[in-house]
Amino acid sequence: MQIRTMTETDIPAGMRLKDIAGWNQTEAEWRIFLNAGRNGCFVAEVDGIVRGTAATIVYGGRFAWVGMVLVDPEYRGHGIGTTLLNRCIEYLDSIRVPCIKLDATPLGKPIYEKLGFTSEYELERWTLKRRKDDLPDRRQMGPDESMPAPLLEHVLQADREAFGADRSAILRAVDRARPHFTNSVWNMGRMEGYAFGRRGSFADHLGPWIAKDEGTGQRILDRFLSQSSRGVVLTDCSKANPFIRRIVQARGFEYSRPLARMFRGRNEYPGRPELVCAILGPEFG
Incomplete structure (x- = not known):
């Protein structure tokens, strides 16, 4: 080898x-x-x-x-x-x-523990499967418009707090690939939540998905589902969030598998997991 x-x-x-x-x-x-x-x-x-x-x-x-x-x-x-x-x-x-993080499957978790990783909090993958008749018609949607640059900067700044570090280069790449999935919710000039999305090989993936309250989380998910024309939608939710299960279950998502967020070293920047409805993905955090 x-x-x-x-x-x-x-x-x-x-x-x-x-x-x-x-x-x-x-x-x-x-x-x-x-x-x-x-x-x-x-x-x-x-x-x-x-x-x-x-x-x-x-x-x-x-x-x-x-x-x-x-x-x-x-x-x-x-x-x-x-x-x-x-x-x-x-x-x-x-x-x-100073710190290394990853999201582990149940099969991989014992291996990571032997290498010095400790569990931080739990995640769950949820999957929505839609019939063709239930999908939105992309032909009736407008062009894939990008979020205005000043607004995107506010979103990226908020993400540094929620995630715990700057990942703006990756989120910009995600936004460029699928700008119609990038969304934010504002109230009285204050950001209440935001989300990005990706078109994967077989499913559209919602995340990161951040919301300060249940109503904001619902609005973001409903907009994403109206913009996605794929039959399968995935999202990896934080169990630290108090309302996310209710939202996804109400819209027909089914539980798929558990994941464990783990770290090795000094976890000095944990972010705000209670605000996280869903992560970007196990590969990126």
Whole structure:
């Protein structure tokens, strides 16, 4: 097994592993990792074939994120995933990142715990499946207009508080790809909530989705559903939020799986999880 830095020529191999796992990411999302810092993205090769991946993003020096940890099913149990994770940790420690975070599945959680990760709070994936007759007609919608730049700046500033660090470069990329999914709610000149969305390989994904109260959360979700023309919609919700379950269940979402937000190191910038209806995604935080 050889561990090396990932390049753009490895994206098809990453997509193959992603497809095997049934994940929703696209090639554009692999490029976000590489553009953010390819020195922190790795692949594991066996006999010259990529059999595993792991990628990292550093958020403003406050903490880093580990995502896209994938191992070919035929090669699981041979230490590839653990070796990749250790390589990510070694790299992030070498550049003195004080905290490393990730979102773990129940299968991965014991592995992360052995590497020094601690649970912070719980997440839940919720899935909505809609019939063709229930989908909005995109032909009747207006053009995909971008949020005005000054308004987007206010949203990005609010996100630094909610998330705990600056991830504006990623959110700008998400907004450029699907501007009609970017939304904010204001009341008397004050922002009450906002959201971004992505078009994945098989589903539209809502997140980050931030709301100060239940009514704002409902408005944001309803607008997203009116803008999405996909039959499947995903969102990864924070269990720390007091009202999110009621909102998604009322609109027909079904519970899919648990996730655990975990950290290693000094978690000095936890953000505001009580405001988080849904995260950007397990791969990005």
